[in-house]
Amino acid sequence: MSISRRGFLQGRLRPDSDALRPPWVARGDMFEEVCTRCGDCLRVCPTSILIAGGGGFPVVDFSRGECTFCGDCVTACKPGALMRRSESVAPWNVKAAIGDACLARRGVECRVCGEICGEAAIRFRPTAGGVAQPQFDAGRCTGCGACYAPCPVGAIALTKNVEKHE
Known part of the structure; x- marks a missing residue:
């Protein structure tokens, strides 16, 4: 380093x-x-x-x-600090995560993050007698951040994934 x-x-x-x-x-x-x-x-x-x-x-x-x-x-970026190597390489290793403050996880109907996610990385699974729960598919998540700002309680975090993308 x-x-x-x-x-x-x-x-x-x-x-x-x-x-x-x-x-x-x-x-x-x-x-x-x-x-x-x-x-x-x-x-x-x-x-x-x-x-x-x-x-x-x-x-x-x-x-x-x-x-x-x-x-x-x-x-x-003229100095080359940002450089697209190829179309097959992911732009970064950022992924979303749904935290405990999530309204649906607290029993309140909310599907904002799932509705805004263009990659369908966040979907909601119905539960018998309860509120549909978020299901997160990290493999589909591009880390675009579309889900972050619309969350009414700030339950979405976008962080660097531990996997390296080269």
Whole structure:
């Protein structure tokens, strides 16, 4: 793991590994050294989910919308911090997760996340005498974030999956 000079001087002895970077990060552990923080990817994002995070580096904010995986951020990235290798490689290793605050899990009818999920990664299974329960299929989830903002109780989290996509 590489430590940037800026990170060292700011007292960060490891890169900001918790930050959710844009899709198609070319070199995850070297991102902060390659990215010039020019902001071009922020300006071209059609859903405006890319914002300047710590140190001015781009991060994803799903409260603003979803990622359509249009690739505009990659095209705008002249330093090559974002790079689409091939169509068969996933844009990132982000997946949604449904937390315990979920209304349906608490017995209140709600299917907002399932209705908005274009990949059908979240479906609702009817239960006898109760509220339909969410069923999550991680294999179908693209990590687009469409389910995040509409959730009325903030029960959806989007985090980096432990699996590596190369």
